[in-house]
Amino acid sequence: MSPKKLARGVALVGAGMSKFGSFKGKSSRDLFVEAYVEMLESVEKGIDPTMIEALYVGNYSSDLFEGQGHIAPIMASWTGLSPLPAVRVEDACASAGVALREGILAVASGMYDVVLVGGVEKMTDLATEKVTDTLATAADVQYELPAGFTFPGFYAAMATAYMNDFGATPETFMKVGIKNHFNGSMNEKAQFGAKISTLMEARRASAAKKGLPVPEWDDELEFLHDDRANPPIAWPMRLYDCSPISDGAAVVLLVSEDIAKKFSDTPIYVAGMGQASDGALHDRDTLTSIPAAKLAGEQAYKMAGITPAEIDFAEVHDCFTIAEIIATEDLGFFEQGKGWQAAEAGDTSRDGKKPINLSGGLKSKGHPVGASGVGQVVEVWKQLLGKAGDRQLQRKLKYGLTHNVGGTGQTCVVHIFERRG
Amino acid sequence: MEMPRHWRLKQQRYALVGEVCPHCDGKIFPPRDVCPYCGGEAKTAYTFSGKGEVFSYTVMRDAPRGFEETVPYVVALVKLQEGPVVTAQLTDLGEEPVEIGMPVEMVTRRIRQDGDERGILVYGYKFRPVMR
Numbered sequence: 085m086s087p088k089k090l091a092r093g094v095a096l097v098g099a100g101m102s103k104f105g106s107f108k109g110k111s112s113r114d115l116f117v118e119a120y121v122e123m124l125e126s127v128e129k130g131i132d133p134t135m136i137e138a139l140y141v142g143n144y145s146s147d148l149f150e151g152q153g154h155i156a157p158i159m160a161s162w163t164g165l166s167p168l169p170a171v172r173v174e175d176a177c178a179s180a181g182v183a184l185r186e187g188i189l190a191v192a193s194g195m196y197d198v199v200l201v202g203g204v205e206k207m208t209d210l211a212t213e214k215v216t217d218t219l220a221t222a223a224d225v226q227y228e229l230p231a232g233f234t235f236p237g238f239y240a241a242m243a244t245a246y247m248n249d250f251g252a253t254p255e256t257f258m259k260v261g262i263k264n265h266f267n268g269s270m271n272e273k274a275q276f277g278a279k280i281s282t283l284m285e286a287r288r289a290s291a292a293k294k295g296l297p298v299p300e301w302d303d304e305l306e307f308l309h310d311d312r313a314n315p316p317i318a319w320p321m322r323l324y325d326c327s328p329i330s331d332g333a334a335v336v337l338l339v340s341e342d343i344a345k346k347f348s349d350t351p352i353y354v355a356g357m358g359q360a361s362d363g364a365l366h367d368r369d370t371l372t373s374i375p376a377a378k379l380a381g382e383q384a385y386k387m388a389g390i391t392p393a394e395i396d397f398a399e400v401h402d403c404f405t406i407a408e409i410i411a412t413e414d415l416g417f418f419e420q421g422k423g424w425q426a427a428e429a430g431d432t433s434r435d436g437k438k439p440i441n442l443s444g445g446l447k448s449k450g451h452p453v454g455a456s457g458v459g460q461v462v463e464v465w466k467q468l469l470g471k472a473g474d475r476q477l478q479r480k481l482k483y484g485l486t487h488n489v490g491g492t493g494q495t496c497v498v499h500i501f502e503r504r505g
Numbered sequence: 506m507e508m509p510r511h512w513r514l515k516q517q518r519y520a521l522v523g524e525v526c527p528h529c530d531g532k533i534f535p536p537r538d539v540c541p542y543c544g545g546e547a548k549t550a551y552t553f554s555g556k557g558e559v560f561s562y563t564v565m566r567d568a569p570r571g572f573e574e575t576v577p578y579v580v581a582l583v584k585l586q587e588g589p590v591v592t593a594q595l596t597d598l599g600e601e602p603v604e605i606g607m608p609v610e611m612v613t614r615r616i617r618q619d620g621d622e623r624g625i626l627v628y629g630y631k632f633r634p635v636m637r
Binding site: 231 | 518571627
């Protein structure tokens with residue numbers, strides 16, 4: 085079978101995001117507007133908003149997080165885009181990645197020439213245990229949750245299997261967290277925006293200020309091994325192995341390839357994409373790979389006509405540190421079972437041969453679940469255009485990839501973006 | 506949670522009743538009337554033996570609501586002898602360390618420590634180490 089192709093080419097000509105974090109004063113619509121305004125300013129030759137023909141919004145659960153359903157038309161109204169068609173897309177933490185895919189398909193179909201795609205989530209109004217309950221509904225409520233599992237639990241069980249099969253240790257996962265916090269320390273939009281060492285020093289300073297005994301930690305790893313500083317959540321996943329609870333929004337502007345140069349001299353093209361679904365974690369043959377991610381990646385490479393080796397950098401779905409290691413294997417960057425060694429060797433760091441999560445990833449940048457998939461695309465767009473500021477990768481970049489996962493891999497969506505010339 | 510949500514799952518939860526596919530003989534759990542292996546219709550009830558082994562596990566330290574009182578507890582994916590994997594809590598562990606491959610068997614237990622806000626006590630399967 086010949087590779088699937090879009091009926092016509094689609095390009096990104098604008099991108100923006102709100103800061104990710106915990107914002108008492110902002111609801112989802114405020115965050116969405118913040119991202120939208122930044123996107124408008126990012127379009128090199130400008131965009132008249134009346135040209136935007138449709139809106140696709142990724143959102144996991146405004147219903148439970150904010151008590152607000154039917155949010156797509158609200159986002160349209162708050163950005164002054166009514167009465168355009170506004171569609172909400174829900175696929176758990178992959179909501180925004182799937183919204184993007186739907187937007188791309190809509191432009192490729194010829195129905196629209198200019199489409200706005202976004203993602204938004206407002207999570208921090210609820211107490212932590214209610215957030216955990218809400219996230220848990222992305223698992224199988226009938227057959228997974230009665231055991232007392234949570235999402236950290238599912239990924240921990242994947243980590244247990246991974247360590248058993250391939251020899252990684254909990255320290256491997258800590259090193260992924262250290263790397264992503266380092267990357268995020270250069271991202272002004274990141275929720276944490278601080279290295280683990282900075283967080284460690286802050287904790288020491290706070291103890292000293294309160295007149296408490298100042299903890300002795302030789303280095304970041306010793307800090308991360310301390311049960312009080314980094315409590316176990318679900319062995320071997322500790323607090324700093326988990327992405328945070330976040331508020332945030334991200335948007336991108338899609339246009340058909342034939343008009344892309346009207347908006348920018350350097351459009352970023354959609355080179356390939358893929359999506360797959362799967363049953364619950366217990367319905368799969370493996371716990372050390374996410375089959376739907378593998379399939380989505382294979383579809384995307386085939387469409388782009390490239391191999392994993394040609395990807396210059398990637399933003400992957402590191403909702404938990406183990407997830408990043410598995411992602412780098414599922415996407416073909418490293419052999420199965422070898423991703424942890426690559427991570428330990430620094431291959432996925434900024435200076436490594438395959439930089440992963442230059443933005444800080446979900447781990448450090450934050451994970452407003454329904455926005456994360458488009459948040460990843462904002463980073464790829466910036467890096468490909470040389471607009472990533474302090475964290476700009478100083479090498480020639482052609483292909484960037486995004487990998488967005490819903491649940492434990494019930495939904496996976498991969499996109500490959502290309503800078504031409 | 507509403508009563509019918511629990512009531513309609515009682516066969517699966519109390520007795521590990523799934524299905525067997527008349528076309529490919531695949532054993533199916535949870536039951537869904539369509540065979541996940543061959544795609545054919547599969548409505549023949551099949552009671553699993555309840556024997557299996559630990560496929561993977563974790564120790565929960567930060568519990569969801571309704572499970573706080575039993576922290577820490579062990580949750581697992583259990584591979585049944587007949588093929589399917591089920592998600593369940595491990596119980597009656599004593600001093601024995603849990604490991605992947607450990608033989609376990611199904612028992613029926615109360616699932617949450619207390620009833621939920623509606624006072625419903627939910628029972629279902631857990632797995633314990635096989636008695637030696």
